[in-house]
Amino acid sequence: xxxxxxxxxxxxxxxxxxxxxxxxxxxxxxxxxxxxxxxxxxxxxxxxxxxxxxxxxxxxxxxxxxxxxxxxxxxxxxxxxxxxxxxxxxxxxxxxxxxxxxxxxxxxxxxxxxxxxxxxxxxxxxxxxxxxxxxxxxxxxxxxxxxxxxxxxxxxxxxxxxxxxxxxxxxxxxxxxxxxxxxxxxxxxxxxxxxxxxxxxxxxxxxxxxxxxxxxxxxxxxxxxxxxxxxxxxxxxxxxxxxxxxxxxxxxxxxxxxxxxxxxxxxxxxxxxxxxxxxxxxxxxxxxxxxxxxxxxxxxxxxxxxxxxxxxxxxxxxxxxxxxxxxxxxxxxxxxxxxxxxxxxxxxxxxxxxxxxxxxxxxxxxxxxxxxxxxxxxxxxxxxxxxxxxxxxxxx
Numbered sequence: 001x002x003x004x005x006x007x008x009x010x011x012x013x014x015x016x017x018x019x020x021x022x023x024x025x026x027x028x029x030x031x032x033x034x035x036x037x038x039x040x041x042x043x044x045x046x047x048x049x050x051x052x053x054x055x056x057x058x059x060x061x062x063x064x065x066x067x068x069x070x071x072x073x074x075x076x077x078x079x080x081x082x083x084x085x086x087x088x089x090x091x092x093x094x095x096x097x098x099x100x101x102x103x104x105x106x107x108x109x110x111x112x113x114x115x116x117x118x119x120x121x122x123x124x125x126x127x128x129x130x131x132x133x134x135x136x137x138x139x140x141x142x143x144x145x146x147x148x149x150x151x152x153x154x155x156x157x158x159x160x161x162x163x164x165x166x167x168x169x170x171x172x173x174x175x176x177x178x179x180x181x182x183x184x185x186x187x188x189x190x191x192x193x194x195x196x197x198x199x200x201x202x203x204x205x206x207x208x209x210x211x212x213x214x215x216x217x218x219x220x221x222x223x224x225x226x227x228x229x230x231x232x233x234x235x236x237x238x239x240x241x242x243x244x245x246x247x248x249x250x251x252x253x254x255x256x257x258x259x260x261x262x263x264x265x266x267x268x269x270x271x272x273x274x275x276x277x278x279x280x281x282x283x284x285x286x287x288x289x290x291x292x293x294x295x296x297x298x299x300x301x302x303x304x305x306x307x308x309x310x311x312x313x314x315x316x317x318x319x320x321x322x323x324x325x326x327x328x329x330x331x332x333x334x335x336x337x338x339x340x341x342x343x344x345x346x347x348x349x350x351x352x353x354x355x356x357x358x359x360x361x362x363x364x365x366x367x368x369x370x371x372x373x374x375x376x377x378x379x380x381x382x383x384x385x386x387x388x389x390x391x392x393x394x395x396x
Contacts, residue, residue: 004154010147015105018078018143019067019097021336027060034061035095037069039077039084040279044242045173046086046117051322061096067103069095074104074116078141080276082129085120087113099336100276102146115159118166119151122395123388152395162394169387176380183369183376184243190365191317194358198321201352211347214315215304220263225293230254233289234261235296237277240270244316246284248294257295262302266292267312269303271319273341279329285316301346311359313366318351 010016022029022036029036033055041052061068069075069088077084079100088095097103106116119125128149129141154162196202210216220226231251239247264270266289272282277299286294303319305312318324327349332339 004152004158006150007153008147009104009149009151012106012108012111012153013104013147014107015103016143016146017066017103018099018101019064019103021098022056022060022064024336025060025063027056027063030055030057033057035092037075037092037095037097037101038279039079039081039100039276040281042075042077042084042086043177044081044084045170045177046084046121047174047177048086048089048092050091056096061094064096067096067098069093069097069103070105072105072107072113074106074113074120076102076104076120076146078102078143078146081280082139082141083121083126085117087117102141102143104146110156111153112156112159112163114163114167116151118163119395120149122391124151124395125149166387166390169383169390172383173380173387176376176383179376180243180373180380183373187317187366187369188321191314191362194362195314195354196352198318198324199327199350203352203354205352205354207350208353209347210303210318210349210351213310213351213353214269214306216343216346217302218263218265218268218304220258223263223265223293225291226254226258228255230293231290232257233286233294235270235286235294235300237272237282237297237299239296240272240282240284240300242281244284244320246270246286246288248286248288248290251290252295254293254295260298261295262298262300264294264296264300264302265289265304267305268294269305269312269316269319270296271301271303271341271346272299273301274299275329275332275339278332278341279325281320281325283316283319285312299340301341301343303346308356310353311356311363313363314354314359317362317366324349 036054036056038054041049043049071088071090071093073088075086075088077100129145132139201207232254233248234250234252234257235246235248264286266286268286270284270286272278303315305315328341328345331345332341334340
């Protein structure tokens, strides 16, 4: 791409702006109204997830005039899950958004928007904001950073060719992700069949506080295995997915992580407490830990099942439901961009506790579905590898 001109995003955009959180202006979210789009309304590939949409009033939408969305606007996440890109379509409108999504409005007829979406996910752009991450625990980008992103801009014919080539691979990736999503939905459907809706007592077992069903944020002092020189798994926030996967391959020595990090053990449940990771669904059952012990981000809450009382796979599923996450979001504390779910929310959340035998049956079902997911994940990883290698070849 050496023969192709490079331009600043700010030079081809009519507008680059962002929104704000309605609650900071005294407006509450509603059950219906104007769509309010947040990062969690889009998956990592930019596909729209309508079930994640929140709603605001007409009055609030007018107050947030600057961030009213138009068809064709490019959304680029600048906080939390950095670099997630989506194009606003007619089905999303009318809509507004918050400060975690930059709005990039390009009306130049010589620019093909699917190409812009493609290039914003390429190594060329990722390298530019990764440089800013050095020495920063949680990277957030400013609108100035977005304006200064430099991209290659070939003629429109080649823009279309590149977008169509990668679009075919993207279609395969989307199909695989849909298959995985269907399997996750199957697990949720089985949960409701066995236990009813989380937070309700549909089976007549009575309601208990979640803090009575598990230990919240267990202390490391009671773990006698923790000795100097012991190798443990290290799990930063990016190592936990929004669909229950966890990467435990990074190792640290206990001496290096015993302070300043969150302690957990094999089969503990991790729950991301900070925005937007919590709303996006980050969490997992911690399995495959080195020596059965892990340390990780301080932005995790840890839920430890009680022997004979609760099962970790049941616990994780409770926390994965969107209804649970919405209740958690409503109880967040702190300022915009640094809002967190307090441990007290987990302690006091009312849940119907099923018999442990039924919970264990549910775990068996989850593990059977997980076996089916392995083959799909393998095919997905292979396609992503091809996608990334071609991205590097064309745009690296």
